[in-house]
Amino acid sequence: MNGAVETYVEWLAGAASTGEIARRLQELLQQLGFDRYSYSHARPPLGKKIRSFVPLGSPSGNHVHEFLVTLPDAWVDHYLAHDYGDLDPTFSGAMTRVLPFPWRDVAGRNDLTNGQRRVLDEARDFGVAHGATVPIHGPDSGLSALNVVCHSGPQFEEAFRRGYRDLIWVAMNTHEAFLSLSEDTAGRIRVRLTDRERDCLLWTARGKTAWEVGQILTISEETVLFHLKNATRKIGVFSKHHAVVKAIVQGYILP
Amino acid sequence: MNGAVETYVEWLAGAASTGEIARRLQELLQQLGFDRYSYSHARPPLGKKIRSFVPLGSPSGNHVHEFLVTLPDAWVDHYLAHDYGDLDPTFSGAMTRVLPFPWRDVAGRNDLTNGQRRVLDEARDFGVAHGATVPIHGPDSGLSALNVVCHSGPQFEEAFRRGYRDLIWVAMNTHEAFLSLSEDTAGRIRVRLTDRERDCLLWTARGKTAWEVGQILTISEETVLFHLKNATRKIGVFSKHHAVVKAIVQGYILP
DNA sequence: GTCCCGCCCCCCCAATTCTGGGGGGCTGTC
DNA sequence: GACAGCCCCCCAGAATTGGGGGGGCGGGAC
Numbered sequence: 276m277n278g279a280v281e282t283y284v285e286w287l288a289g290a291a292s293t294g295e296i297a298r299r300l301q302e303l304l305q306q307l308g309f310d311r312y313s314y315s316h317a318r319p320p321l322g323k324k325i326r327s328f329v330p331l332g333s334p335s336g337n338h339v340h341e342f343l344v345t346l347p348d349a350w351v352d353h354y355l356a357h358d359y360g361d362l363d364p365t366f367s368g369a370m371t372r373v374l375p376f377p378w379r380d381v382a383g384r385n386d387l388t389n390g391q392r393r394v395l396d397e398a399r400d401f402g403v404a405h406g407a408t409v410p411i412h413g414p415d416s417g418l419s420a421l422n423v424v425c426h427s428g429p430q431f432e433e434a435f436r437r438g439y440r441d442l443i444w445v446a447m448n449t450h451e452a453f454l455s456l457s458e459d460t461a462g463r464i465r466v467r468l469t470d471r472e473r474d475c476l477l478w479t480a481r482g483k484t485a486w487e488v489g490q491i492l493t494i495s496e497e498t499v500l501f502h503l504k505n506a507t508r509k510i511g512v513f514s515k516h517h518a519v520v521k522a523i524v525q526g527y528i529l530p
Numbered sequence: 531m532n533g534a535v536e537t538y539v540e541w542l543a544g545a546a547s548t549g550e551i552a553r554r555l556q557e558l559l560q561q562l563g564f565d566r567y568s569y570s571h572a573r574p575p576l577g578k579k580i581r582s583f584v585p586l587g588s589p590s591g592n593h594v595h596e597f598l599v600t601l602p603d604a605w606v607d608h609y610l611a612h613d614y615g616d617l618d619p620t621f622s623g624a625m626t627r628v629l630p631f632p633w634r635d636v637a638g639r640n641d642l643t644n645g646q647r648r649v650l651d652e653a654r655d656f657g658v659a660h661g662a663t664v665p666i667h668g669p670d671s672g673l674s675a676l677n678v679v680c681h682s683g684p685q686f687e688e689a690f691r692r693g694y695r696d697l698i699w700v701a702m703n704t705h706e707a708f709l710s711l712s713e714d715t716a717g718r719i720r721v722r723l724t725d726r727e728r729d730c731l732l733w734t735a736r737g738k739t740a741w742e743v744g745q746i747l748t749i750s751e752e753t754v755l756f757h758l759k760n761a762t763r764k765i766g767v768f769s770k771h772h773a774v775v776k777a778i779v780q781g782y783i784l785p
Numbered sequence: 786g787t788c789c790c791g792c793c794c795c796c797c798c799a800a801t802t803c804t805g806g807g808g809g810g811c812t813g814t815c
Numbered sequence: 816g817a818c819a820g821c822c823c824c825c826c827a828g829a830a831t832t833g834g835g836g837g838g839g840c841g842g843g844a845c
Contacts, residue, residue, distance in 0.1 A: 373668055373702050412667035413628055418781075443702070444695055447628050469820060470617075470645035477616055482772025484802070496802095498822050504805070514830095515803070516771055517737025523775065526626035529572050529616065529673075530779045644820085724792060739830070753794050759833070769802095770831070 279306045280441050287452040296456075300449055301345050307441055308434025309423040311345045311403075314449065316419045346424065350401035364391040369410035369420045375439050377407040377431075405431035407439070409446040413454070421446040468527055472506035475499050477528045480519045534561045535696050542707040551711075555704055556600050562696055563689025564678040566658075568599045568606075569704065572621045572673045601679065605656035619646040624665035624675045630694050632662040632686075660686035662694070664701040668709070676701040723782055727761035730754050732783045735774045 283303045290296050304312050354363075364381050382395055398404065406424035413419060423442065425431035435442075468476070471492075478488040485503065489496040507518040522528045538558045545551050559567050599606055608614075615621065619636050636642075637650055653659065661679035668674060678697065680686035690697075723731070726747075733743040740758065744751040762773040765782075777783045 373666075373706055411628070440695070440699055443698065447698070451628050467641045468643055470643045471821065473617075473643055473645070479771055480775045482767050482769050482775070484769065486802085494821085495823060497824060500803075501822080501824095503803090507804090512737050513804085514737050514739070516734055516774055519771055520735045520737070520774060520778065523625075523778065526622045529621055529625060530775050726793065741830085749793085750795060752796060755831075756794080756796095758831090762832090768832085 279303055280445060283445065284448045287448050290452050290456070293453060293456055296449060296452060297345070300445070303445065304423055307438045307445075308425070308430060309406075309438075310426050311347075311424045313346050313351075313422045313424075314419065314446075314453070315422075346403055346422075347401055350398065350403050353397065353401065363394050365408045365422065366420065367391075369408050370418060372410050373412065375407055375409040375435075375442055377435055378405070381408075402426070404428075407431075407435050407442070409442050411446050411450045413450060419450055421449065466509045466511075468506055468509060468522075469502075471502045472509070473522075473528055475502040476506055476519055476522045479503065479515060480523060480528060480530050534558055535700060538700065539703045542703050545707050545711070548708060548711055551704060551707060552600070555700070558700065559678055562693045562700075563680070563685065564661075564693075565681050565685075566600045566602075566679045568601050568677045568679075569701075569708070570599070570615075570675060570677075572615070572624065572675060601658055601677075602656055605653065605658050608652065608656065614649050617643075617645050617649050619650065620663045620677065621673075621675065622646075624663055624673060627665055628667065630662055630664040630690075630697055632690055633660070636663075657681065659683075662686075662690050662697070664697050666701050666705045668705060674705055676704065721764045721766075723761055723764060723777075724757075726757045727764070728777075728783055730757040731761055731774055731777045734758065734770060735778060735783060 280303065283299060286299060287296070290299075300312065300314070365378060368376060368381050378395070403424050405426070405428045406422055409421040409423070411419040411421065421442070423435075425434060474492055475485075475488055478491055479485075483491065485499040486496040488499045492499070503515055503518070506522070507513070507515060510518045510521050512518050512521060523530050535558065538554060541554060542551070545554075555567065555569070609618075619639075619642055620633060623631055623636050633650070642650075658679050660681070660683045661677055664676040664678070666672075666674040666676065676697070678690075680689060726749075729747055730743055733746055734740075738746065740754040741751040743754045747754070758770055758773070761777070762768070762770060765773045765776050765780075767773050767776060
């Protein structure tokens, strides 16, 4: 099989910084036949603006970056300056797909808006033309994507045909490594909830009041409140809302 | 490479019923060294109505099933009768992971509740002991999982070591084929939240009270309550807890 | 131009629910 | 016996729910 991919994935387990990951990922993708890449997080285009991105090579330390990018600087600057994140049709593609798809699929769609087409056209002008997007649907509704690009069309087709399964594997592993370096998960202490605490959180997350949860579990409202109080304290927050949210995000319950 | 997997994936494109998929999937997984499997949805994708559960072998027609299962009937019955879906620790694992993981990882965690451990123990009693879960985070915030099981531990370790990359590919493609067969009920209803409504939901999800959110957004507590009321109504629920949870699950906000 | 509509902001009120303490007791297991 | 898990009860103060009433602003339709 492909030793380079396996070596990279094994190396990821001990990766210490996102900058390192960015460099190794670039090396690996080049071995797979792709010239450049970008790895970024798409959801949500709603409230948040794109904050910082750190191109390959800049000093990174342990800081967590939103993007890993080795696309041409000029294109990245242009992209960010025009807020193309909201427009980019490859992102909307990633939103509705699970499998990797080449950009020619997107370009061939006839329901693109003028703005979306402009993004594609301008990307081509910057030399970002032949590529593919690997959607990464993460836990907690996150959506990230790994884009890979080749300078020439035939080179891309060959690399993509040979390597699309490798791409998925690489993208997933890179994503997990990236997430595990994020400060949120780093300091997480898993607490031990009891079954009743989980039950109460679960039904609360489903919109029930304490009294209703009591009816469902055939215990008194007071007891439900008791369990919720304990669970809230264990999880380390001060309100039921927060406890429920954290219980979901950290995987204690399924919404 | 593995011709059987490729053949299966190509066949999937033309698959006409979920019953067929269930049979072919069983054949394929057996070739990969796994004895049985289950494919189910922890959180059905938005907009897809997924109805009943039909084990492999029953007459299926074009009906859409919630589960594809070839685990022992006795265990499945027991599982469903006790509503283990809410408890099953492999699902909570899938909730926070992207990559496949063997169940021994779950069993080794020290934060399981008694109930969660009971599910694992009882599964073993029913002969469902050596297995792995392949999380499938789909678009639309859906979370599904493919579980594969072997009768013997060594057999599982060998098959998993050799085939975990195939499993991802198989799971993804099966999932896409399955979804494309499920009826698209009335399109999913995505509500349009305003910026302020999202802001208020976001800070509420982070555990702030209405008054605090008001301080953060420099608006009055009353206005925060106003936006939360509207958002709750739009999302179609009756409590703030539920609204926050649904906003997260459906990707309107990130926790 | 005007009008309407969505969005945002503020205020009021009664009823209900939650927070954060306290006090018990009953089963199991270690 | 200690301890964890579960169950029940009480209370005061705070927060939320679910209605209502405003006004202002900007953009698109007419």
